[in-house]
Amino acid sequence: VALVGVTNSKGSGVPNPLAPRSHGIELLRLFRGGPKAMWALAEGLLWTPGNDGLCGVSLHENVRYLVTGSLHGAKPWVSACGFVRPWNSLTRKQRKGFQRLYQQGCRCSVRLQPGPNTQCEWETAFRGVEDCQEQYAMCVPQANSGCTWLGGTPYRNCLKRNSAALVEREEP
Template sequence: MTWTVSSCFVTLAVLFLWRVEEIAEACSCSPAHPQQAFCNADVVIRAKIVGKEEIDVGNNIYGNPIKQIKYDVKQIKMYKGPSQDIDAIYTASTSAVCGVTLETAQEYLITGRMETDGKMHVTLCQFIEPWDTLSETQKKSLTQRYAMGCECRITRCTSIPCMITSPAECLWTDWVIEKTVNGEQAKHFACIKRSDDSCAWYRGAAPPKKDFLDIEDP
């Protein structure tokens, strides 16, 4: 009986340590409204994936090779970023460390960061979506509307009650209302800075009026 109990404890300890390691290596991201993703990104492009390869980028402290995935892309449009076209993006080799899996021949909206080496890097924490899945409002907001609200703060509501603490905030309630971060506000609204320096959600097919003061529908 003693041997059995000890074995159980050893087994449980091993499973526990394995689980802790798995959790530690898992990719964890805080959800962001598409407008936040746009404003926080160094680069925002619409691009088609035309190639994929695994590359070595050095060794870790144990001498094991560190790998990345390089996606060759055909840039269709740049919404935010450097003057030169982006022809490749880089990501970690596995999702455990936030690596992104993209499909060849698929068009995506891709937000990412520009590293000091001049390469565009992406992770699961950034907004990367197939172009065809975006709403018309999201597509049109990329050219003007999102940028008009980059000085605003979008506060995500995770439970009721929730509230804003500043007039320059918009309360994002998709999660509490629809149990998804890809709800109505994410798909059809942008947080816009108004003429009095406060911020409010705006929905509409046309760009906001210069002196926009109230939320309005098309």
């Protein structure tokens, strides 16, 4: 997980929509990743599949992005299957989570279905109007070695809005 600034965008140089694209970047901060990730991102290129149909993403110059991805060889890759968002589009809770609290939750993970207590179930991913857990909460460890969603007033308000929207949909 890294915060990067995009310096330029370019294709592979080959007129082939299936060819990968690279984006020139400046690594601003590495929130999670080992020495290999640090080295790969410091090279200044971020790769993505060639088009949207292959989960490619378009990054805009002079915009800072929070990205998750993977290493393929020595190349860092991002795709629409990961998390790629402009930094200024994140909520205050999300930015705080990545800047200050992210490492605390490293032993916790998020799943779409129920799992062990070291995981948080992502219940708002496809329900309601807003994804409250993505925007306003963090999956963090509990004292009993389990994990839970941590949110505040904006999270609770979002859950209320979603509940109200679901009730409206069900009414004739």
